[in-house]
Amino acid sequence: MKDAPLHLALIGDYNPDVIAHQAIPVALQQAAQALKLSVKVQWLDTDAITATASLHGFDGFWCVPASPYRDTEGALRAIRFAREQRRPFLGTCGGFQHAVLEYARNVLAWADAEHGELVPGAKRAVITPLSCALVEADDTVRLEPYTRIAQAYGSVDIHEGYRCRYGINPEFAHALLEGEMIASGHDAAGDLRAVELLNHPFFVATLFQPERAALKGITPPLAIALLTACQEASA
Structure with a gap:
């Protein structure tokens, strides 16, 4: 194991009943073992992220x-820090939604961008209910070649699980994805399921929950990719 451990922050409000919250620390430890690294994981409650000073150590x-x-x-403050400070970032499910919202507000300067679950009547709800909720669902995803996510999986065709009801609003998708944020994965119906940022060491977000594989003893490729990016950045 590496002498100096990597420090990973989990942005979200821990709930032991949430399957993803059970799975993510397991996924990171599996990835750390595969890479022969030492990793320390810390949960960051969202209501405790009041300034960026506490984020520099991750x-x-x-x-x-x-x-x-x-x-x-x-x-959003933590996501923005990761984006602007070029720290490796992975967002899954709600993390995907909020990565898109942060980008809309702070890169595209859409001050009125909202999450439709929080402000259902917002004129610029960049995140809205999916046409078909993906709760305890599995589906195939086609990845765009040469993206970081495709590199992580070593394939352009993957199969992943979801527990999600919200995604990118198709009305704003073109404007959201014509700059540095690009579409990197779509499901069998052609709906957007993954995005990433160009010109960033590693900034990937998926609507699916790859971490769930860890509870079946399978090390999620994106957990390995995230730790590899952290290792390279800290070298």
Whole structure:
């Protein structure tokens, strides 16, 4: 194991009953063992993220499922820090949704961008209910070649599980994805299921929950990719 451990922050409000919250620490430890690294994982409650000073000590960030969070602004503050400071970042399910919301507000300067679960009547709800809720569902995902997520999986065709009701609003998808945020994965119906940022060491977000594989003894490729990016950044 590496002498100096990597420090990973989990952005979200821990709930032991949430499957993803059970799985993510397991996924990271499995990935750490595969890479022969030492990793320390710390949960960051969203209502405790009141400033960025406390974020500098982390090598990487994972924004976890089970939103709405207690403090949306706290979650967005941590995501923005990871994006601007070029720290490796992974967002799954609710983390995907909030990564898109942060990008809309702070990169595209859409000050009125909202999450439709929190503000259902918002004129610029960039996150809205999926046409078909993906609760305890499994589906195939086609990844875009040469993206970081495709590199992580070593394939462009994957099969993953969901517990999600919200995704990108198709009305704003083109404007959201014409700059540095790009579509990197779609499901069998052609609906967007993964995004990532260009010109960032590692900033990947998925609507599916790859961490769930860890509870079946399978090390999630994205957990390995996240730790590899952290290791490279801290070298």
